[in-house]
Every structure is written in structure tokens, then in C-alpha cells.
Amino acid sequence: MNELKIIAEINEEIKKIIDLAEDISLTATNAILIARQAGSNAVGFSVVARELRMFSDKIATAMQELSQLIYQQVSITATKRNRLRSVLKLNQASARHELAQTRLASACVRSQSEVDEMERVISNILKSLQIAMKRTVKQCASGMVIARSAGIESAHGGEMTIALRQVAQSVENVVNNIAIRIKKLGIQLTEVTA
Amino acid sequence: MKKATIIYQSGEHQWIALARDPEKPNYLIDTNEYLITDGTTALLTDPGGSEIFSMVFTAICDAYDPAKIGALFASHQDPDIISSLSLWLDFNPDLKCYLSRLWSTFVPHFGGTDETFIEIPDEGLNIPVGSLNLQAVPAHYLHSSGNFHLYDETARLFFSGDIGAAMLPPDMNDLFVKNFARHIDYATYFHQRWMGSKEAKRVWCERVAKLKIDMLCPQHGAIYQGADVERFINWFDELPVGTGLL
Numbered sequence: 001m002n003e004l005k006i007i008a009e010i011n012e013e014i015k016k017i018i019d020l021a022e023d024i025s026l027t028a029t030n031a032i033l034i035a036r037q038a039g040s041n042a043v044g045f046s047v048v049a050r051e052l053r054m055f056s057d058k059i060a061t062a063m064q065e066l067s068q069l070i071y072q073q074v075s076i077t078a079t080k081r082n083r084l085r086s087v088l089k090l091n092q093a094s095a096r097h098e099l100a101q102t103r104l105a106s107a108c109v110r111s112q113s114e115v116d117e118m119e120r121v122i123s124n125i126l127k128s129l130q131i132a133m134k135r136t137v138k139q140c141a142s143g144m145v146i147a148r149s150a151g152i153e154s155a156h157g158g159e160m161t162i163a164l165r166q167v168a169q170s171v172e173n174v175v176n177n178i179a180i181r182i183k184k185l186g187i188q189l190t191e192v193t194a
Numbered sequence: 195m196k197k198a199t200i201i202y203q204s205g206e207h208q209w210i211a212l213a214r215d216p217e218k219p220n221y222l223i224d225t226n227e228y229l230i231t232d233g234t235t236a237l238l239t240d241p242g243g244s245e246i247f248s249m250v251f252t253a254i255c256d257a258y259d260p261a262k263i264g265a266l267f268a269s270h271q272d273p274d275i276i277s278s279l280s281l282w283l284d285f286n287p288d289l290k291c292y293l294s295r296l297w298s299t300f301v302p303h304f305g306g307t308d309e310t311f312i313e314i315p316d317e318g319l320n321i322p323v324g325s326l327n328l329q330a331v332p333a334h335y336l337h338s339s340g341n342f343h344l345y346d347e348t349a350r351l352f353f354s355g356d357i358g359a360a361m362l363p364p365d366m367n368d369l370f371v372k373n374f375a376r377h378i379d380y381a382t383y384f385h386q387r388w389m390g391s392k393e394a395k396r397v398w399c400e401r402v403a404k405l406k407i408d409m410l411c412p413q414h415g416a417i418y419q420g421a422d423v424e425r426f427i428n429w430f431d432e433l434p435v436g437t438g439l440l
């Protein structure tokens with residue numbers, strides 16, 4: 001499949017994940033307020049909610065890093081395509097005529113080596129992308145653990161238990177959603193690498 | 195395959211026309227390129243679009259060593275004129291490109307840097323090609339707002355860019371206009387629709403009528419020679435064009 005098209009899709013996915021991370025941050029802030037009303041019993045819940053907020057920040061930062069790497073990837077891929085087209089046109093001309101072949105020989109070599117160099121850079125960016133991805137997957141796994149703890153802590157919420165349980169449930173859903181999307185992102189990234 | 199034809203020769207001084215490309219896909223407009231040389235170096239007019247680079251380059255190779263080309267001349271900024279620039283510069287990074295000052299920041303989107311372009315001021319410019327002296331003749335607003343033709347006083351040949359262009363059917367593939375009356379039918383719509391200004395047209399016709407021209411060589415279609423040159427200028431002078439038709 002077309003590299004630039006996949007990259008555009010990945011970028012959309014990243015934007016969605018950043019939105020979801022913001023949702024978590026808002027929900028967690030809201031949960032901290034509810035837990036405060038629930039009094040000292042819900043101290044555990046507050047702690048977990050703070051961790052959730054940290055988790056959402058980390059995800060947002062990670063996504064911004066990915067986004068930057070992808071931007072570099074797009075710009076160099078576009079340049080590479082352009083150069084590749086030149087290589088093709090120069091080779092076409094060379095193939096048609098002996099003198100053209102002689103005269104264009106160094107242009108063909110030069111433009112091909114530019115393309116090769118860009119491909120090296122692209123493969124380095126892809127490596128960084130994969131490393132960043134692995135880190136994000138781990139962050140997401142710990143996010144799931146925190147979301148589940150929120151569910152457990154909500155039981156100590158006294159009269160606010162139902163409200164806290166609802167919050168915990170919705171956080172768990174969102175974190176789950178993020179996890180699924182990040183998995184999808186990982187697959188898309190391997191498609192670009194392939 | 196495009197064909198190279200010597201249309202003027204006096205000693206080493208030559209005009210080589212690169213025209214008619216039956217292999218070209220129909221969605222691309224057919225273009226003529228002209229190579230003007232004094233034997234030591236050459237200038238190529240409106241080198242064409244990137245899609246036809248290989249055809250132009252190999253057609254030149256049949257008749258002339260491309261390594262001797264020192265300059266390109268772009269009558270204006272259109273893609274069918276100069277989008278092959280980056281490929282020409284891949285071939286020879288030292289090539290210069292003469293171009294209206296209006297387009298010197300637009301055409302680099304097709305390739306080239308500060309070093310590449312020699313800006314032609316609105317009033318025109320003398321362009322040396324080895325021992326030859328060519329003149330960039332203003333043709334603004336016909337059709338581009340920064341537009342130049344090229345006059346070779348010694349050869350009495352005039353490169354007229356899009357003026358004189360005709361979208362000829364496949365059976366009319368002569369290099370020169372054979373039957374003016376029949377030919378001009380295929381030029382009418384293009385001139386009416388592409389040429390924007392009656393006033394600019396008047397100025398151009400007056401200016402060009404004063405020059406001694408044996409051949410008027412357009413970027414599309416057949417070349418006008420002899421009496422057809424004056425016939426064409428008169429026809430164009432009378433033709434309602436552009437804003438005059440709204």
C-alpha cells in the first residue's frame with residue numbers, strides 16, 4: 001500500500017489517541033473532586049486518579065513524539081518519491097539512445113545515490129518509531145493496571161461508591177480503547193516498514 | 195519518437211526543431227522545442243514538461259551533443275514549458291535558465307536555485323549564445339503576464355512561444371504550415387481563449403511586424419514561413435481575443 005496514505009492514516013489515529021488521553025485527564029480530575037466529597041475513605045481512589053492523570057500526560061507526550069517522527073518521515077518520503085521519479089525519467093532517456101546513456105550516466109548515478117541515502121534515513125526514522133511504539137505499548141499496559149485499581153478503590157467510596165464506580169468504569173473503557181488503538185498503530189507502522 | 199530537423203543552417207549556426215511526437219500519450223499537449231547553436235554552445239527554447247524529457251533529450255542526441263547546451267530559455271512559467279527543469283539540472287547542474295523576472299520565484303518549484311535563473315526584465319534582454327546574439331522580445335499577457343519570445347536577427351527566425359500555436363489533428367503533421375487557411379482554423383480557439391488582452395496583442399503585432407522574420411516558430415503546431423508569417427501577424431491583429439470576448 002501507498003506509504004503516504006498509511007502515514008496519513010497513522011496521523012489520524014494519533015490525533016484520536018491524544019483526544020482520548022485528554023478525556024482520561026478530564027475524567028480523572030473529575031474523579032478527584034468526587035473522591036474529595038466521599039471523604040477520607042476515598043483517599044485511595046484519589047491517589048489512583050492522580051496516577052491516571054499522569055498516565056494520560058505520558059500518552060499525550062508519547063503521541064506527540066510519534067507525530068514528530070512521522071512528520072519527518074512524510075517530508076523525506078515525499079522528497080524521495082520526487083527523486084525516484086527523476087531516476088526513472090533519466091533512466092528512460094538513457095535506455096533510448098547511446099549518447100543519452102553516456103551523457104546521463106553520472107546524473108543517473110548521482111540521483112540514485114540520493115535516493116539510497118534517503119532510504120537509509122527513512123529506515124532510521126522507522127527504527128525510532130518502533131522503539132517509541134514499544135514504549136507506548138508498555139505505558140498502556142500499566143495504564144490498564146491503574147484503571148483496574150480505580151475500580152477496586154471505588155468500593156471504598158461510601159455513599160459516592162456508585163459515582164466512583166461509574167468513573168472507574170468509563171476510565172477503564174477509555175484506556176482499553178487507547179490500548180486497542182495503539183495496537184492498531186503498531187500494525188500500521190509495521191506496514192510502513194515492510 | 196520526437197524528430198530533430200535542422201530548419202536553419204549557415205556554417206555552424208543552426209536552428210534545430212524538435213517536433214511531433216506520435217508516441218506521446220494524448221492527455222499531454224504536444225510541444226516543439228528549438229535548439230539554437232553557434233556550433234560551440236547551444237540554447238534550448240521551452241524544454242518542455244518532465245513527462246516528455248526522455249523524448250526531447252534523445253531527439254536532441256540524434257542531432258547534437260547535449261553536453262554543449264549551456265542555457266535554457268523559458269518563454270513563461272507553464273508546466274508544458276519548463277517542468278522538466280529539475281531533470282535538465284540533474285543532467286547538468288551548471289545550466290542557466292533565462293526567464294521573466296515575474297516567474298523567478300515560481301519556477302523553482304520545478305527545480306533550480308538562485309544560481310540557475312537569469313531574470314529577463316520586462317523590456318527584454320540580449321541573450322548571447324556563443325558568438326550569436328539573440329533578443330528576448332516582450333510578449334506580456336500573450337498568454338502569460340510575464341512572457342518573452344526569442345528573435346535571431348541573423349537567421350531571421352523568431353520563436354513565438356504560445357503565439358501561433360495550433361492544435362492540429364493527427365493527419366496534419368507537417369513541420370511547416372502548408373495551407374494557411376486550413377491551418378488557422380486549428381489555431382483560432384486557442385488564441386481567442388488563451389490570449390488575454392487586445393491591447394497587448396496590438397503592441398505585439400506592431401513590434402513583431404517591424405522585425406525581418408523568415409520563420410515564425412511556435413511552441414505547439416506547425417512553423418509559419420515566408421508569406422505565412424505576415425499572414426499570421428495580420429490574422430492575429432484582427433482576431434478578437436480574451437476579455438474582448440466576454
Ligand SMILES: [Fe+2]
Pocket residue numbers: 270272337356
Ligand atoms: Fe502556456
Ligand SMILES: [Fe+2]
Pocket residue numbers: 272274275355356413414
Ligand atoms: Fe504552451
